[in-house]
Amino acid sequence: MIGTSAVASPRTVRVGVYQNPPKIFFARGRISGIFGDLLYAIADREGWTIEPVVCSWRQCLEKLQAGQIDLMPDVAFNKPRAQLMDFGKTPTLYSWSELYRNPNVRLMSIRDLSDKRVAVLSGSIQETYLSEMARNYGIRGVVFMPTENLNAAFELAASGKADAVATNYFFGDAEARQYHLDSTPIIFQPSQLFFAAPKGRGQALLNAIDFYLEQWETTPQSPYYRILDHWKTTARETHIPVLFWWGLGALGGLLSLALLAMWVQRRQVLAQDRHLRITEDKLALILDSVDACIYIKDTELRYQYVNHRQAELVGLPAKKILGQTDDVLYTPEVAIRMRVDDRRVLEHGERLTVEEENRSANGVLRRTYLTVKQPLRDDDGEIYALCGIATDFTEHKRNQQKIHQLAFYDPLTGLPNRSLLLDRAKHALDNYVRSQSVGALLFIDLDNFKILNDTLGHGQGDILLGQAATRLGAQVRHNDTLARLGGDEFVLLMENLGETLDTAISDVENIARKLLQAFTEPFQLDNGIYNITASIGVALFSEADHRVEELLKRADMAMYEAKASGRDQVKFFNPMMQASLSARAAVETELHEALKHEQFILLYQPQVGCEGRLLGAEALVRWQHPRDGLVSPAVFIPVAESTGQILMLGRWILHTACLQLVAWQGKPEYAGLVLSVNVSARQFHHPDFVSEVLRTLDETGADPTHLGLELTETLLADDIDNLIAKMKALKARGVRFSLDDFGTGYSSLSYLKRLPLDQLKIDQSFVRDLLVDPNDTAIVRTILALGESLDLEVMAEGVETIEQRDALLNLGCRRQQGYFFGYPGPPEALLDGRANAR
Numbered sequence: 001m002i003g004t005s006a007v008a009s010p011r012t013v014r015v016g017v018y019q020n021p022p023k024i025f026f027a028r029g030r031i032s033g034i035f036g037d038l039l040y041a042i043a044d045r046e047g048w049t050i051e052p053v054v055c056s057w058r059q060c061l062e063k064l065q066a067g068q069i070d071l072m073p074d075v076a077f078n079k080p081r082a083q084l085m086d087f088g089k090t091p092t093l094y095s096w097s098e099l100y101r102n103p104n105v106r107l108m109s110i111r112d113l114s115d116k117r118v119a120v121l122s123g124s125i126q127e128t129y130l131s132e133m134a135r136n137y138g139i140r141g142v143v144f145m146p147t148e149n150l151n152a153a154f155e156l157a158a159s160g161k162a163d164a165v166a167t168n169y170f171f172g173d174a175e176a177r178q179y180h181l182d183s184t185p186i187i188f189q190p191s192q193l194f195f196a197a198p199k200g201r202g203q204a205l206l207n208a209i210d211f212y213l214e215q216w217e218t219t220p221q222s223p224y225y226r227i228l229d230h231w232k233t234t235a236r237e238t239h240i241p242v243l244f245w246w247g248l249g250a251l252g253g254l255l256s257l258a259l260l261a262m263w264v265q266r267r268q269v270l271a272q273d274r275h276l277r278i279t280e281d282k283l284a285l286i287l288d289s290v291d292a293c294i295y296i297k298d299t300e301l302r303y304q305y306v307n308h309r310q311a312e313l314v315g316l317p318a319k320k321i322l323g324q325t326d327d328v329l330y331t332p333e334v335a336i337r338m339r340v341d342d343r344r345v346l347e348h349g350e351r352l353t354v355e356e357e358n359r360s361a362n363g364v365l366r367r368t369y370l371t372v373k374q375p376l377r378d379d380d381g382e383i384y385a386l387c388g389i390a391t392d393f394t395e396h397k398r399n400q401q402k403i404h405q406l407a408f409y410d411p412l413t414g415l416p417n418r419s420l421l422l423d424r425a426k427h428a429l430d431n432y433v434r435s436q437s438v439g440a441l442l443f444i445d446l447d448n449f450k451i452l453n454d455t456l457g458h459g460q461g462d463i464l465l466g467q468a469a470t471r472l473g474a475q476v477r478h479n480d481t482l483a484r485l486g487g488d489e490f491v492l493l494m495e496n497l498g499e500t501l502d503t504a505i506s507d508v509e510n511i512a513r514k515l516l517q518a519f520t521e522p523f524q525l526d527n528g529i530y531n532i533t534a535s536i537g538v539a540l541f542s543e544a545d546h547r548v549e550e551l552l553k554r555a556d557m558a559m560y561e562a563k564a565s566g567r568d569q570v571k572f573f574n575p576m577m578q579a580s581l582s583a584r585a586a587v588e589t590e591l592h593e594a595l596k597h598e599q600f601i602l603l604y605q606p607q608v609g610c611e612g613r614l615l616g617a618e619a620l621v622r623w624q625h626p627r628d629g630l631v632s633p634a635v636f637i638p639v640a641e642s643t644g645q646i647l648m649l650g651r652w653i654l655h656t657a658c659l660q661l662v663a664w665q666g667k668p669e670y671a672g673l674v675l676s677v678n679v680s681a682r683q684f685h686h687p688d689f690v691s692e693v694l695r696t697l698d699e700t701g702a703d704p705t706h707l708g709l710e711l712t713e714t715l716l717a718d719d720i721d722n723l724i725a726k727m728k729a730l731k732a733r734g735v736r737f738s739l740d741d742f743g744t745g746y747s748s749l750s751y752l753k754r755l756p757l758d759q760l761k762i763d764q765s766f767v768r769d770l771l772v773d774p775n776d777t778a779i780v781r782t783i784l785a786l787g788e789s790l791d792l793e794v795m796a797e798g799v800e801t802i803e804q805r806d807a808l809l810n811l812g813c814r815r816q817q818g819y820f821f822g823y824p825g826p827p828e829a830l831l832d833g834r835a836n837a838r
């Protein structure tokens with residue numbers, strides 16, 4: 001995620017480590033725990049080598065001040081410490097402290113601390129804070145028992161040598177169970193935990209740590225959250241970032257303390273405490289200034305206390321709320337839901353965290369609250385009330401939804417994107433394995449969408465895609481997932497189609513037909529209407545091997561079959577397609593060997609002009625397969641193109657053709673011939689294509705003016721300016737260009753005019769039916785006229801009979817190629833063949 005390093009200086013960083021799991025501890029020679037993992041994640045990116053220095057908390061503090069270590073993790077910020085060491089800007093964790101008691105000791109409020117022995121980590125923030133608190137509250141006789149490490153403190157409390165132990169919540173919650181200590185309601189001092197460095201000597205390290213923390217803490221997928229997750233500190237069920245929980249926890253801790261103090265004061269009646277400095281009024285002031293709704297309800301669910309924010313939410317003054325129940329304040333649905341939750345708290349003593357959606361007082365603004373409800377107990381542990389703290393997290397929720405939307409939905413159509421589809425498909429397949437209820441994946445691809453994009457522009461293409469998504473969406477069942485994979489590709493995932501294959505197939509067929517019908521009406525674009533069709537490939541779950549990728553591949557193959565059969569069709573994946581897929585995979589594997597051992601040859605087919613004069617030849621590659629003999633390029637060129645092997649093969653073909661040209665240059669009868677070489681789109685688009693051709697010409701010494709490159713119309717679909725630039729660079733050296741298979745694809749006239757072409761080659765399909773289909777005659781005539789107006793030569797290919805030859809001559813097409821003049825053969829055969837004879 002991070003592209004640049006914060007400081008980028010490789011160095012050894014000495015880090016103090018002490019036992020305080022899960023935040024930090026030393027295990028197997030490494031620093032472990034949340035701080036440890038974070039530090040290593042940062043060190044990996046910064047090139048730091050971490051050198052752990054094991055020490056007790058106090059020793060670590062001393063070493064840090066003496067500059068014997070460079071970093072100390074897990075240090076709570078306070079002003080005195082800030083005099084002695086430097087802190088980063090971004091807190092690493094948010095925590096609070098808590099007291100854990102020996103089960104034989106009664107410890108319900110801070111007042112009970114009187115004459116108690118409290119074990120604390122020596123020099124810790126808990127020691128300082130508790131002694132200050134005891135002094136402020138006038139609590140006498142508290143004896144602090146400082147220990148070198150937290151485990152020793154817990155041991156003291158467990159063995160009865162101390163009555164309680166004070167520690168941070170992270171460590172305490174996990175350890176208290178092991179030592180059979182009970183947690184108490186006494187929680188205090190929310191704190192922010194940092195990495196600290198020696199005063200004035202570690203700013204660069206802290207900056208680097210801040211750099212990562214700042215970014216990671218605002219990014220849900222970052223290492224920060226992964227690490228917290230790993231140490232089980234995130235609240236998975238609500239997917240709320242851990243920071244939020246810590247913030248809420250800290251607030252909760254503070255408020256609980258305040259509330260508790262307030263109620264304890266009230267209940268312990270003015271009792272003995274003349275020393276109590278914090279009055280109820282002051283606490284109410286604090287509670288009113290907090291940005292959260294706080295309330296207390298008695299066991300009859302009547303409000304006993306509401307703070308200012310809660311009164312605002314309800315829209316009544318606090319005194320009008322007191323004594324009321326939710327039935328009077330909220331809509332019946334909200335009141336019922338609240339009552340159910342409140343009962344759980346009061347009757348079962350549960351501490352609940354619930355997400356609530358309430359309307360504001362004026363009933364218009366809908367806000368989302370994260371509410372913590374907890375029971376309040378008296379000295380005997382009896383529940384006498386509940387306390388609720390509701391934090392408005394509407395903004396957070398909105399942001400969360402935005403992030404989710406961006407991550408899993410396609411912005412153009414609002415449909416699920418590829419990630420969400422893959423996730424749902426995986427669940428669907430898992431479900432299929434369990435239930436055997438058939439499902440299907442339909443791959444929907446718009447026909448010739450590229451033409452729309454290229455001719456009317458991407459803006460119009462987007463409009464059509466949006467409308468297509470709406471039309472498709474209207475046809476699908478509620479529980480199915482319609483997704484957009486990208487471009488003009490949509491996928492429909494259908495589940496629970498029943499257990500018999502026959503019904504499933506007919507259901508899928510029905511839906512697929514409806515999807516095709518959705519395209520029968522023209523689409524309304526900005527400047528008029530546009531007709532388009534779609535092709536659909538279907539793969540059924542029952543046929544797949546339970547892998548999403550395989551299922552997608554099969555549906556994709558079936559979709560291509562639908563296109564090959566004339567488009568606007570539905571095809572189901574069948575084993576024949578699988579066979580062709582396997583054969584293709586075999587070709588791909590064998591091509592590696594073939595390229596390594598140069599198992600290819602070039603054959604040359606004559607191209608003739610007036611009176612059958614030999615003008616040149618087209619080089620056509622063949623694979624001399626050691627087992628299968630001569631293999632047609634129709635079998636292996638498409639595979640080589642899709643795997644990229646065409647790049648290596650193309651280089652060999654060009655090199656061999658150039659060597660042939662050089663051989664001809666020495667022989668007068670061949671010297672004037674032009675040799676045409678087919679170039680695939682992938683080859684041409686390679687950034688080094690031009691330099692490779694020029695280098696081959698230079699290395700072989702072939703005359704560039706006798707080399708022709710045959711490009712296909714598919715090339716014109718991509719970045720035309722780049723295409724023209726490349727052609728011009730080669731043209732400058734004299735290389736010639738033909739547009740092959742002309743008439744089968746689509747070529748915009750404006751493009752054609754800009755391309756530095758020499759020749760159009762009429763596709764053989766038009767020549768084949770020239771004598772029987774007047775349309776083909778018209779097409780050939782049009783291409784010839786086009787060639788004339790653009791000043792381009794026109795060559796017809798696929799001429800097999802004398803009648804075709806004559807018909808072409810009559811139409812004015814003098815340049816011809818085809819079996820009638822000669823089959824592709826060895827170079828010597830060019831002059832021996834019929835080319836000469838005709």
Ligand SMILES: Nc1nc2c(ncn2[C@@H]2O[C@H](COP(=O)(O)O[C@H]3[C@@H](O)[C@H](n4cnc5c(=O)[nH]c(N)nc54)O[C@@H]3COP(=O)(O)O)[C@@H](O)[C@H]2O)c(=O)[nH]1
Pocket residue numbers: 605618619620621632633634637653677678679680740741764797798799800817818819820824
């Ligand atoms: N990128 C590269 N592609 C190549 C190369 N060599 C061939 N190919 C492409 O493979 C496809 C099949 O080629 P091939 O089997 O060689 O067929 C060519 C001719 O043999 C065939 N042809 C020629 N005359 C006739 C005829 O009278 N009748 C008839 N039925 N077929 C005939 O046409 C093919 C030539 O097509 P074209 O290239 O479009 O001029 C084919 O797409 C080749 O392009 C290579 O080296 N690189």
